[in-house]
């Protein structure tokens with residue numbers, strides 16, 4: 001892989017000034033070890049699975065397909081609900097997330113891409129978060145969201161949602177539920193979502209002549225509810241459907257179709273038929 005000058009410069013930007021970001025992230029990972037102290041129970045495992053699914057759905061169907069790409073439409077109320085579910089995953093506020101993601105699509109694996117694996121696998125997975133590249137919020141990339149007061153509120157106080165949820169779990173089931181339903185689920189969701197930036201730009205299959213290194217990856221698709229069909233997505237970013245073949249499991253799209261059937265969402269955008277036909281032939 002060619003490491004461009006800007007990618008090399010990115011890696012050189014690991015900075016102690018970002019300890020405020022590094023310390024909580026490392027502490028959260030180490031906190032996973034508390035699972036050996038609190039033990040397991042059917043309730044704790046159920047809360048882990050349920051919370052993880054909601055967090056991943058909030059990021060991939062909410063932050064990603066709805067807020068970043070407008071791949072379907074919904075009411076302002078339900079848009080706020082989806083943003084709230086995304087915020088629960090503890091990946092900063094919706095404006096930060098969407099701005100970085102739109103920037104990625106505009107520069108994928110080329111000069112300026114914030115998290116290309118061309119600068120190293122660890123860099124693309126999570127290293128960039130410890131650098132100056134994670135800090136700037138490109139206001140010009142999220143003007144559509146910045147005019148909505150509810151999005152600004154979630155942007156500013158996103159951590160209240162994650163900490164509030166952890167507090168609720170503590171009241172219901174003590175530290176065991178906090179560890180399973182807040183710590184473990186959030187760390188799992190982090191790595192699932194980050195894998196789209198790292199694994200899906202390095203390992204998997206391609207079928208379209210996209211100007212990037214994006215890949216379709218079955219395993220990442222499973223843990224991200226469909227966003228692992230990342231190569232399809234880079235080719236057709238506005239599509240609400242990421243899995244183009246019947247076996248390309250895309251749970252998000254299935255859920256969105258159910259929500260469309262009951263009128264909660266509508267105008268699911270799809271790629272032209274020639275695109276899905278080309279995918280079917282590949």
Ligand SMILES: [Zn+2]
Pocket residue numbers: 104108196197201214230234
């Ligand atoms: Zn990508």
Ligand SMILES: [Zn+2]
Pocket residue numbers: 064068069101105233237
């Ligand atoms: Zn995208």
